[in-house]
Amino acid sequence: MPVKPPLHIAKEQEVKAAGFKPTPESEVKEKFLAKLDEMRSSMRSLMVMLETCTKCGNCAQQCHSFLGTNDYNNFPAARAELMRRVYKKYFTTSGKLFGRFAGAEDFDDELISKWMTYFYQCNECRRCAQFCPFGIDTAEVTITARHIMSELGIMPKFMAGIAANMEKTGNNMGIPRPATIDCAEFMEDEMREETGLDIKIPVDKPNSDILYIPSSADFFSNIDTMIGAAKMFHVLGVNWTISSKVLEAANFGLLFDFNAMQAQNLRLKEAALEVGASLVVQGECGHGWRAAKMYTEGSNGPVPFKIVHVLEYTAEHLAKLPLSKLPMRVTLHDPCNYARAGDIIEQPRQIIRSCVEEFVEMTPNREENFCCGGGSGILMDEMMEIRMQLGKKKAEQVKALGNLDYFAVPCSICKAQLPHVMKHYGMGSLSMGGVMDLVGKAMVFNKE
Amino acid sequence: MDYIEVNGVKIELDEDGFIVEPDQWSEELVLAFAKTEDVPVVTEEHWKVIHYLRDYFKQFGIAPMIRKLCKDTGLSLKEIYDLFPSGPAKGACKLAGLPKPTGCV
Numbered sequence: 001m002p003v004k005p006p007l008h009i010a011k012e013q014e015v016k017a018a019g020f021k022p023t024p025e026s027e028v029k030e031k032f033l034a035k036l037d038e039m040r041s042s043m044r045s046l047m048v049m050l051e052t053c054t055k056c057g058n059c060a061q062q063c064h065s066f067l068g069t070n071d072y073n074n075f076p077a078a079r080a081e082l083m084r085r086v087y088k089k090y091f092t093t094s095g096k097l098f099g100r101f102a103g104a105e106d107f108d109d110e111l112i113s114k115w116m117t118y119f120y121q122c123n124e125c126r127r128c129a130q131f132c133p134f135g136i137d138t139a140e141v142t143i144t145a146r147h148i149m150s151e152l153g154i155m156p157k158f159m160a161g162i163a164a165n166m167e168k169t170g171n172n173m174g175i176p177r178p179a180t181i182d183c184a185e186f187m188e189d190e191m192r193e194e195t196g197l198d199i200k201i202p203v204d205k206p207n208s209d210i211l212y213i214p215s216s217a218d219f220f221s222n223i224d225t226m227i228g229a230a231k232m233f234h235v236l237g238v239n240w241t242i243s244s245k246v247l248e249a250a251n252f253g254l255l256f257d258f259n260a261m262q263a264q265n266l267r268l269k270e271a272a273l274e275v276g277a278s279l280v281v282q283g284e285c286g287h288g289w290r291a292a293k294m295y296t297e298g299s300n301g302p303v304p305f306k307i308v309h310v311l312e313y314t315a316e317h318l319a320k321l322p323l324s325k326l327p328m329r330v331t332l333h334d335p336c337n338y339a340r341a342g343d344i345i346e347q348p349r350q351i352i353r354s355c356v357e358e359f360v361e362m363t364p365n366r367e368e369n370f371c372c373g374g375g376s377g378i379l380m381d382e383m384m385e386i387r388m389q390l391g392k393k394k395a396e397q398v399k400a401l402g403n404l405d406y407f408a409v410p411c412s413i414c415k416a417q418l419p420h421v422m423k424h425y426g427m428g429s430l431s432m433g434g435v436m437d438l439v440g441k442a443m444v445f446n447k448e
Numbered sequence: 449m450d451y452i453e454v455n456g457v458k459i460e461l462d463e464d465g466f467i468v469e470p471d472q473w474s475e476e477l478v479l480a481f482a483k484t485e486d487v488p489v490v491t492e493e494h495w496k497v498i499h500y501l502r503d504y505f506k507q508f509g510i511a512p513m514i515r516k517l518c519k520d521t522g523l524s525l526k527e528i529y530d531l532f533p534s535g536p537a538k539g540a541c542k543l544a545g546l547p548k549p550t551g552c553v
Contacts, residue, residue, distance in 0.1 A: 008463040157463060161550045172551035179508035186516050216552040221514050221537070250552060285552075379552065381464060381538075412552035 005116035007380050010160035015153045018163035019260075022153035029107050033090055035148045036083075040091060049141050050084050052134045053077055059128040059138070064370045065121055068389035073118045076128035076138040082114055083141050112154060119145040120156060121386060123375030124255070124287075125336035130367060142376070143254070150257040158380045159256045166260065170267050171247040175219055177203075180244045183219045187227055195445045199234040201226070205241035208275045212242050212310070213268065213292075215283035215434065216250035216412035224433055225284055228440030229310055235443065236317055240281075243271035249285035249292070250412065255377040261291055262299045268292060269300050280307045284434045286337035286411035287376065293342055309338075311410060311435060315347035318354055323442045328405035329358040330438070331398065333418070334369040335411035348410055348435045355442035356406070362397040370394050372409070374417025384420065391421030398427060407432035454480050466541075466548045473502075473545030481543050486533045494531055494543070496521050501544035511541055511549050 015022045023031050040047055059076040060066055066074045073079060085105035088095030095104030122142040129137035149155060155163075165174035175183070184201040191199040202208070212233070218226035233240045246267045253261025272280050282292050292307050314321075330352055338344035345366050352359050364370070373390030380387075398407065407422070407430050409415055415433065422430050450465065451458040454476045460468045465484065467473060478498060482490050500521050504512040511517075514536050518525055525536075532539030537549045 158550065165550065173549060173553070174510060174551075176509050179510045182508060183513050183516070186513060186519075190515070219513060220511070220549060220551075221553055223513060223515050248551070416552045 002110060003113045003117050005113055005120070006383055006386055007116070007120055008157040008382055009116065010155050010157045014157055014160045014164075015155065018155070018160040019167050020150060020153045020155070020160075020163070020257075028112070028152060031152055032107060032112075032148065035151050036087065037091065039144050039148060040087060043140075043144065045137070045140050046144050049080060049136050049138070050087050053080060053084070053136055054134075056133065059132055059136075062127050062131040064125070064127070064373065064393040065123060065390055068373070068392040069121065069386065071121075073114070074121050076122075076136075079118050079122055080136070080138050080141045082111075082118060083145055086111065112149065115145050115149060116154065116156075119149075120378060120383075121390070123336070123371045123373065123378060123390060125371035125375050126340045127336070127368070127371065130340060139376075146256045147258050150260075155256055156380060159252060159377065162252045162377075163257070163260055166252065166264055169247075170245050170264075172216060172250050172252055173220055173248065175247055177244040180219065180242075180247055184242070187223060187230065190223070191227060191230065195231075197234070197445055199230055201230050202241040204244055204275065206275060208239050208241040208277055210238055210240035210279045210281055211272045211275055211277035211305075212240055212281045213246050213249045213283055213288075214242060215285050215436075216248040216288065217416065218283065218412075219247060222412060222415055222434060222437075224437035224440060228434065228436030228438070229283065231440045231443050232314060232317070232321060232436070235321055241275050241277075243275060245271040245274065248412075249283045249288035251288050251291035252377055254287050254291040254295075261295065265291060265296055266300050268296065269303055272303070272305050278305050280305055281313050282307060282309050284310060284410040284412065284436060286335035286342075286413060289344065290337040290341045309342070309344050309347075311338075311344055311347040311351060314436070314439060315350045318350060321354075321439070322444045323354050323439070324444045325354070326356045326438070326442050328356040329360060329403065330356045330406045330408055331360050331362050331401055331404055332365075332435075333362070333372060333394065333407065333409045333414060334366055335409070335414055336369070336371050336375050337411070339367045339369055348408065351435055352408055352438060355438040360401055360404075362401055364397075370397060372411075372414040372417045373421060374413045377413065379413065379416050387417065388421060388424045391417060391424070394418070395421050395425035395427070398422070398430070399425065404430060406438070408435050408438065409433070410435040452477070452480055452484075462548075464548050467545055470545055470547075477545070478543050485539045485543065487531070487539070487543070491531075493523065493527075497523070497528065497531060497540055498544045501540060501546055505544070505546050511537070511546055
């Protein structure tokens with residue numbers, strides 16, 4: 001039976017609006033193979049992943065996608081095979097000579113459907129790499145597969161919509177500058193009502209030392225994360241601003257197209273140069289942190305500023321913050337791109353311990369933590385049923401902890417995914433949000 | 449392609465059930481959408497939210513922050529969910545004829 005991708009695929013005009021070129025049906029195979037050739041010859045990491053697997057099966061029990069969906073093609077080694085088999089057919093001698101006896105497979109009409117189906121059920125969480133004896137990182141294969149398809153103009157409608165917004169406004173929600181200013185003023189009013197203080201959220205302020213790039217959706221649904229950061233900058237008395245050029249730390253390019261990633265990353269650089277910042281502080285966004293930390297220098301460098309994460313920055317200044325512990329029992333979800341791709345592991349723990357009376361670890365945690373199930377931008381409404389399967393391991397982890405007052409999830413994709421997961425698995429009343437939200441709430445102000 | 453019929457006119461919808469052409473929004477469309485969105489009766493409070501969303505969108509080109517929507521309409525988030533069971537970003541925006549908010553939402 002043919003595989004039908006469980007997501008809406010962008011139509012021609014949506015592909016064009018996202019700045020991509022659709023490929024006529026008759027040219028898909030040729031272009032596909034040319035792109036695969038280009039990727040395998042330019043990415044040594046991809047070659048290691050394609051050449052090394054011994055099918056030992058170790059990854060199966062470590063992958064929440066396979067465990068949640070029970071679909072063979074979601075077993076990481078099988079998922080990577082979807083690329084490995086065509087790679088072998090067209091680029092290895094054994095595959096060319098012995099075909100499927102050498103594990104090789106022709107490009108056929110179904111291949112793109114299979115790729116769309118299964119490379120968009122991988123959360124790129126890299127937990128398989130953590131447990132693979134060779135360190136094979138299926139996320140690298142997934143990222144490349146999605147990139148190849150996007151370059152052919154084949155992408156989810158969800159990604160195309162975000163790409164179009166990024167092009168137009170520099171952020172994935174598509175928030176224009178006047179709305180940014182209106183939102184910032186609204187948050188300033190909220191803080192004034194709460195604290196009696198004039199705490200600013202400066203927008204595009206020239207000659208700022210720090211450029212803060214808010215967590216995604218802070219200007220829509222996660223306002224307490226932004227408020228927590230603003231209060232902290234206020235208390236520390238630093239010269240900071242946000243930029244309407246990059247309003248969100250997200251960089252969905254990492255999740256579907258390398259060129260889009262580079263373009264978004266360039267906006268970060270330009271915004272920092274424009275306001276004169278020597279320090280860029282990235283908000284609570286998992287994949288955006290990976291894109292900024294790992295690829296800024298390589299894709300758009302050199303850069304005359306330092307990039308740190310807001311949780312790194314907060315942990316570093318913790319002693320200077322007037323925090324009073326909230327009477328709460330709290331656990332932490334480690335976003336995959338912090339714990340396995342971005343070196344943010346102990347900082348959120350230090351911060352939470354300073355903000356609440358009781359911090360409990362879920363098991364497993366840190367670099368062995370399970371993904372929320374929304375990672376890599378699998379937030380499509382039409383995939384809700386699969387998303388709940390992908391979130392099953394996380395729900396089990398949280399349920400095992402008993403009563404909680406707050407679930408700290410310092411990443412905007414996790415913040416969008418987990419409320420659905422918790423509701424689905426009978427924990428809908430659990431309150432959740434970022435780590436900076438706690439900082440904001442635990443901060444004590446003396447009225448000036 | 450999906451359509452919804454309002455007064456005998458077919459209005460095109462996208463895959464998420466949102467209208468494709470913003471100009472095709474009308475109060476009659478709201479009544480037609482209500483049936484598909486688990487809203488049995490469209491009350492004054494529904495209209496308050498819908499008109500607020502439309503006015504904000506007209507001025508700023510985007511849906512307002514959820515907390516701002518609550519504050520300016522005087523409704524709690526729970527009340528908004530009671531009015532629009534699929535939530536402010538989905539049901540309310542759909543009935544108001546706004547594009548579906550996208551990104552990490």
